[in-house]
Amino acid sequence: MSSQVAVIGGGYIGLELGIAYAKLGSRTTVVELLPELLPDHEPEIRAALTRSLQLLGVTVLTGTRAESMQRGTVSKVMLRAGDGSLQTIEADLVVVSVGRRPATAQLGLDALRLRVDARGFVMVDERMETNLLGIYAVGDVAGGVQLAHKAYREGKVAAEVICGLPSAYDACVVPAVIYADPEIASAGLTARQAREQGFEVCEGVFPYRASGRALTTNATDGLVKVVAEAKSQRLLGVHIAGREAGELIAEATLALEMGALLDDLSLTIHPHPTMSEALMEAADVALGRGAHTLS
DSSP states (O other): OEEEEEEEEOOOHHHHHHHHHHHHTTTEOOOOOOSSSSSSSHHHHHHHHHHHHHHHTTTOOSSSEEEEEOOOSEEEEEEEESSEEEEEESSSSEEEOOOOSSOOOTHHHHHHHHBBBBSSOOOOOTTTTTTTOOOOOOOGGOSSOHHHHHHHHHHHHHHHTTOOOOOOOOOOOEEEOEEEESSSEEEEOHHHHHHHOOOOOEEEEEEGGGGGGHHHHHHSOOEEEEEEEETTOOOEEEEEESHHHHHHHHHHHHHHTOOHHHHHHHTTTOOSSOTHHHHHHHHHHTTTTOOOOOO
16 A cells, blocks of 8 residues: 555545545545535535544645646655645655546547537436437436436436336436545535525534434444425435435435425434434424434
């Protein structure tokens, strides 16, 4: 294992890789151009991630651009901070995890007159069909959320349409999981996004340290946060950091797809002791009747 690793890009892939290298014993530096990691996530989620990175000894340089690299047995990466100052870090391994683009430029799509957008993503309708009859596109090349489970659903839709079945891609939300430490999962809107869309918001946060199951499995560093419309109490988003986050988000996604209210989560009996109770408890907090939260 390389003793010094530089990860360029602090998105979810960069964080997954950076944390993995750190756990394998590498001195890891994550370089992120934006002023903070995961800006589209809830502040409580980012705080949990920051604590973990500090415990792992990962150096995080936000608001910093990687300008160039001098290759060698030990490579040198030149960085420019937001204030214009320059610094150089050394690394045995440099992992570049910055952005993605569709690999469609060399496919001859122009000759087919198959329509793509300005970035090169193939344009499709809700049946996953392109502007050319009988030609379909699914997955990352079709744009939108670039996650495997979204691609699976699109592939299923396309296959059903090809077989003559009535089908369309109409998902309300697509859950996302970051396989880091802590594991992070989200579905729907954050509180900030909900307010930007004009919702009056109520929120509920339940910490893992108040969960009996988390206490007995030494998994107390985590939380569940629910976001709902204050007046109707309709669930708008769920955000989780901690053990089993990727499993728990499935229930939240179902609730969002079905237009569930906070009461639907709160009044559903969850088995005890389980991590899934945290969803019910977070809904109770949002409703102002949390019974097991800690000060």
